[in-house]
Amino acid sequence: MATLLCNERGVKLTAARRQVLELLWESGCPTGAYELIETLQQRNARPVNPPTVYRALEFLITQGFVHKLESRNAYVVCIHPDRRHACIFFICADCGVSAELEDERVADLIDEDANDRLGFHVTGRVVEVQGTCRQCTPAEP
Amino acid sequence: MATLLCNERGVKLTAARRQVLELLWESGCPTGAYELIETLQQRNARPVNPPTVYRALEFLITQGFVHKLESRNAYVVCIHPDRRHACIFFICADCGVSAELEDERVADLIDEDANDRLGFHVTGRVVEVQGTCRQCTPAEP
DNA sequence: GCCGGTATTGTTATGTTATATCATTCGACC
DNA sequence: GGTCGAATGATATAACATAACAATACCGGC
Numbered sequence: 106m107a108t109l110l111c112n113e114r115g116v117k118l119t120a121a122r123r124q125v126l127e128l129l130w131e132s133g134c135p136t137g138a139y140e141l142i143e144t145l146q147q148r149n150a151r152p153v154n155p156p157t158v159y160r161a162l163e164f165l166i167t168q169g170f171v172h173k174l175e176s177r178n179a180y181v182v183c184i185h186p187d188r189r190h191a192c193i194f195f196i197c198a199d200c201g202v203s204a205e206l207e208d209e210r211v212a213d214l215i216d217e218d219a220n221d222r223l224g225f226h227v228t229g230r231v232v233e234v235q236g237t238c239r240q241c242t243p244a245e246p
Numbered sequence: 247m248a249t250l251l252c253n254e255r256g257v258k259l260t261a262a263r264r265q266v267l268e269l270l271w272e273s274g275c276p277t278g279a280y281e282l283i284e285t286l287q288q289r290n291a292r293p294v295n296p297p298t299v300y301r302a303l304e305f306l307i308t309q310g311f312v313h314k315l316e317s318r319n320a321y322v323v324c325i326h327p328d329r330r331h332a333c334i335f336f337i338c339a340d341c342g343v344s345a346e347l348e349d350e351r352v353a354d355l356i357d358e359d360a361n362d363r364l365g366f367h368v369t370g371r372v373v374e375v376q377g378t379c380r381q382c383t384p385a386e387p
Numbered sequence: 388g389c390c391g392g393t394a395t396t397g398t399t400a401t402g403t404t405a406t407a408t409c410a411t412t413c414g415a416c417c
Numbered sequence: 418g419g420t421c422g423a424a425t426g427a428t429a430t431a432a433c434a435t436a437a438c439a440a441t442a443c444c445g446g447c
Contacts (some may be wrong), residue, residue: 117443119395139432154398160433176316176372178404178433193356204364211355215334215375218347224380225336225345231317233372234356239365245286258414260424279404295427300405319404319433 107170116168124148124210126170126182135179135203137195138162158193174203176233181205193232201240247313251328257309265289266302267311267323276320276344279292279303292383317374322346334373340382 107126111118118126128141138158145153160182165171173179174194181194184205192215195204212230212233219225248267252259259267269282279299286294303321306312311327314320315335322335325346332353336345354369360366 117394121396138433138434152398155283156398156436157396162398162426165326175374195360195364195368197366198369200378203365206359206363208355209353211359212353214349214352215373218334218349218352218376219336220248222334222347223345224383225338225375225377225380226383227375227377228339229376231372231374231376232356233316234360234366234368235370235372236360236366236368238367242365260423262425293427295425296405297407297427298425301425 107168107186110170111168114168116164121157122161122164125158126165127167129171129180131180134201135174135177135181137179139181172205174233174236175231191230193234195234195236195238197238198235198242199237202238204238247325248309252309252312254283255309259307260297263302266299267306269375270312270321270323275342276315276318276322282321309317311369313346315374316372317376329342332371334375336377336379339376340378343379345379 107123108118113130117239125141126143128144129136130209131217137201141162142153142155142158145158153154156240160169162173166173166180168186169189170183171180172192172194177196181203183192185207189208193206193208195206199204211232216227219227248264265286266282269285270277279296282303283296283299285295286299303312303314306315307321307342309327310330311324312321313324313333315322315333315337318337326335326348331348332350332378334347334349334352336347338344352373356371357368360368
């Protein structure tokens with residue numbers, strides 16, 4: 106999947122990059138860079154230094170395969186890397202999982218505010234929601 | 247203003263806390279914690295250690311006088327600390343200023359998505375917009 | 388095949404942001 | 418004045434991220 110997209114785009118999904126992406130898939134949760142470093146370390150026997158992972162992350166983010174959760178300093182795979190999108194992250198404070206949702210209406214409102222009220226030129230949006238997911242929220246009585 | 251609110255609430259705006267708040271007002275921009283430390287240091291002659299400033303920030307955030315911009319690791323005064331509100335930050339990548347805007351509609355959409363699509367219980371929202379402000383955006387031809 | 392240029396990775400060091408921990412001081416109240 | 422809890426001081430260290438330069442891999446043309 107990511108391999109295909111990379112081929113189309115003429116960029117390379119090298120071993121290091123693929124490994125980081127795989128780790129994030131396996132984890133299923135937002136994961137810190139240093140946790141990735143440690144895991145990679147264990148799998149590779151060779152030392153893995155921070156720049157290795159940060160460079161891979163940078164690449165994966167640029168290509169849209171991974172998002173950074175700013176409020177967590179953590180990284181998570183994107184569920185639809187094939188197209189640009191305006192997404193919202195719902196992050197469970199309890200179990201740590203994050204859900205990614207697309208909602209153009211939110212992006213549109215933000216852009217509307219930016220244009221009409223501020224004359225602000227939007228280049229990117231960070232929308233992260235804290236709370237508890239369905240599993241971690243006790244049912245209403 | 248902040249003093250009054252603190253009295254009402256039965257909490258104390260101590261010297262350290264007031265100083266940090268003042269610095270943020272004077273700065274007018276999102277400001278990093280270590281920049282605050284340095285400035286405080288200069289004004290106080292005595293050494294100012296990180297926990298001092300981080301504790302003050304924590305207090306000010308809890309009281310709603312200050313917001314943290316997660317995408318910047320910076321802190322900025324709140325423009326209406328007297329009431330709870332759902333706000334959006336527009337952060338200029340060029341000059342660094344941030345504008346705070348209230349828009350219930352965005353919060354409502356987010357909550358709607360959370361409830362209807364995910365069964366997610368929202369406790370907080372981070373909405374930060376990157377881009378360039380009116381002053382820093384070249385006029386359209 | 389080989390050469391040369393570009394992209395990628397390795398390595399070391401360091402910068403930046405944030406917190407844990409425990410000792411000390413301050414301030415309100417009895 | 419003594420006591421208790423809140424706040425601060427001080428030291429150390431954790432957690433997150435990047436700069437800089439050397440070494441290597443990859444890919445085109447020859």
